[in-house]
Amino acid sequence: MTMNTATRSPRTAARFACDSIGVCRGAGAVRCATVVSSMVLAILFAAGCGEGRRDDGPAPSRRVVVLGFDGVDPNLLEQWRDKLPNVSKFMDSGTFRRLQSTTPPASCTAWSSFTTGLNPGGHGIFDFILRDPKTYLPDRTGAVSHAAEYRFGLFPKTPETFTSTMSGQAFWTTADHAGKRSVVLRVPCIYPLEELQHGYEQGGLGLPDMRGSEGTFHYWSSDLSPRDAANPDLGGKVLSLANAKDVETVIEGPVNPLSPSHERLSIPLKLKAAGKDALTIETSGRTETVEMGRWSDWFRLGFKVTPLSTLHGMARFRVLEVEPNLRLYLSPINHDPADPAIALTEPPSYSKELQRAVGDFKTVGWNHETWGLNEERIDEEAFMQDIWNTFRETEAITMHELEDKKTELLVSVFVETDRTSHMMYRLMDPEHPRYDAALAAKYGDSIQKTYQRMDEIIGKVSAKLGPKDVLLILSDHGFHSWRRGFNVNSWLIEQGFMTLKGGAKSTERKFLQDVDWSKTKAYALGVGGIYINQQGREGKGIVKAGDESERVAKDIAARLRKVVDPKTGKPAVAEVYLAKETWKGARLADGQDLQIGMVPGYRVSSATPLGGAPEGLFEDNKKKWSGDHATSQTSATEGILLSNLKLGTQDEAATPSILDMAPTILTLLGVAVPPEYDGHALAFTAAPGGE
Ligand SMILES: [Zn+2]
Known part of the structure; x- marks a missing residue:
């Protein structure tokens, strides 16, 4: 396997340490190198160093805004068209086309083609696994971890870093080299993030949780089934509780980077029944009484590695039952965006800036409770409440970034449409083995509601655009019942x-x-x-x-x-x-x-x-x-393309492809299209605003 290390080298300690304390945006590397030698000095430097944005130049005359909605299916979009006023507007007066996906029409494969402009033979992401032909064993594609190093066994020398199995270069990096300023939010499968001189990136799918997994939940019960007891890691961490109303247990967090046997760091968790339907939860210095049927606020969880180093995470509890059995669920533990142990964004300090601007948000790449619902630990209500919460987080960050008029390219991807389609398709398909009429009456319109939420976001974003700004909306593939x-x-x-x-x-x-x-x-x-x-x-x-x-x-x-x-x-x-x-x-x-x-x-x-x-x-x-x-089948699983622009006659007959997105966006930005791209720039005739 060949890896593209030229564009995706692990970050240096100096860069991360400087950046993470907000010293060196645009400042000299020499100053950074000095700072890393002493954490004390670093803090002194940080105090005197302004945080302002890179390249505070003039605003561009035209912005290109790209919204991705993972898994939005063109057939469903047409079926629900009457309930989607903003989508309908583009269908009537702009562009609505089916968008060819990749083979296979899988998210990482398709988003990697969106990002690099290359077919899977070029970027190397053919599946969510990459098999080792020598051993026949599957490994995950995407980010490969390199462990953190500690100085004197006391404080971090280098954080955990990652290299990518994807080849090729993101089109926004190409635009960055041409001096364009971009903001790229949660595009799936692009982690680790490429370094940018003028832009900002937030990682999405591919970013691990604190346990180093795609998202491991904790589930405690005083009444585990024999199957659960025999498989303590089935889909998540399953733990037994004593059948008491006042118990102590632990939350198992990340692997201790200093442990030769890779033991995990744990923190105590105290639980006490507060009546029949609430639980008082105490951990990491915080106590909250959480009622059944709602997600708790974020609990910040500190996993101490040494007296001088703590790994910071956050997670939400859900009380499932207090009587007769105590049952409790904890979401996957996200790296804390305000103080992460790994780079969640590019530059790494950007996650803190976002956290200050919009409040806490999930940072794990797979940021929905699909495993909890699939293993039937949580129910549809818990799953959908979390979907709406996460929709709000990505919307808040997108709207926040839209306020910055100096950004020439904004790309933001929402995945709630995909995750809900995976989990809830059964409730709108009476032929599905898991169709349930009672559940369908309550949740059968869940997927449609995520499309309506998408429509609402499209409306809000459209309202913020100037007359010359371009809006492209796309999905990576369609959907079917399974x-x-x-x-x-x-x-x-x-x-x-x-x-x-x-x-x-x-x-x-x-x-x-x-x-x-x-x-x-x-x-x-x-x-x-x-x-x-x-x-x-x-x-x-x-x-x-x-x-x-x-x-x-x-x-x-x-x-x-x-x-x-x-x-x-x-x-x-x-x-x-x-x-x-x-x-x-x-x-x-x-x-x-x-x-x-x-x-x-x-x-x-x-x-x-x-x-x-x-x-x-x-x-x-x-x-x-x-x-x-x-x-x-690829041809039966197309995604969508919507725009406030109209397609030219030469592209009217053909079905555009997700491979055409990178060259189209670069052309709209006035940046030369790399010759190795597999798609072509779509020709739009009318500029928005009737020009
Ligand atoms: Zn999917």
């Missing part, structure tokens, strides 16, 4: 492309542990990817590279296209994409050899992404995660 799961590895076994040790036809174990590689030609990992077990590439490859490998891939594709779900008698696979016909670029070799595109209603089963091969080829999806898009 009723049935397809066990791809089980199918490969049935078809003779994969053999399990001892000739078994299925296994309960993940990570391809039971595969007999000497008799296996192909294996599936990730959301619909299939890899040929190729000689010289895979650790125990048996298929020769070149003609033989291509013959096997084509044979698999031909047979997959004929797969029928025995329950319905109808095809389940709409299309199979072969790597060489689908992608091009320097990272092509890192991707899957084939990608499945399933018909609406189907996704690869939940066991498939991590290399499972359970019994049976198809299964009902019995989880609340009920909508999906990542293994769908």
